[in-house]
């Protein structure tokens with residue numbers, strides 16, 4: 001579909017009228033792929049997911065055990081700093097909030113930031129209150145199907161805007177790490193990969209916190 005097709009324009013106008021299109025963004029009906037470096041292979045026999053750092057007890061799940069964690073569905077609008085937005089994206093996976101609520105993860109009281117660690121050393125950081133909000137998910141599925149390799153299979157962080165939830169901070173989509181392998185809870189903030197490259201640490205979509213230079 002071309003970016004100028006009339007359906008897309010109409011959807012974009014509707015979204016804007018509903019107050020769901022942040023400044024400087026355009027609606028896309030595609031799902032662009034954006035990342036640095038190659039797509040990592042997945043081997044379920046060696047894959048694991050870990051929680052570590054400022055937690056009462058570090059946790060580790062292999063691929064099989066990870067499937068047993070409580071699951072959640074989440075519908076959001078996602079906003080990429082490169083100015084495309086995608087409405088009503090459907091995700092499924094594990095809610096960090098729920099893992100904490102159920103005592104499966106116990107952050108220490110002094111834990112204030114969460115760093116997503118991905119394959120090949122990619123990282124991205126969030127304040128703990130953003131990582132524990134309803135609009136952040138450890139996603140295994142998109143649109144009812146397992147993630148495709150280029151979108152982060154088997155696991156990625158995902159973050160976006162839930163219509164009506166203006167109370168939640170909404171950050172650009174780069175704050176969702178593809179090929180996610182662990183979460184490090186931290187007392188101090190540490191910049192992730194794109195944040196070190198000059199992307200804005202806060203990344204609020206409504207105030208266009210895109211870059212710092």
Ligand SMILES: Nc1nc2c(c(=O)[nH]1)N[C@H]1C(S)=C(S)[C@@H](COP(=O)(O)O)O[C@H]1N2
Pocket residue numbers: 031032033034035036037080081118119122150151152173174175176177178179194
């Ligand atoms: N591991 C990894 N995750 C990443 C990135 C990356 O370079 N490596 N780029 C981020 C950026 S800049 C964006 S915009 C989104 C894009 O996700 P998509 O390719 O599924 O659209 O992934 C984010 N997650």
Ligand SMILES: [Mo]
Pocket residue numbers: 034080081082173174
């Ligand atoms: Mo991006």
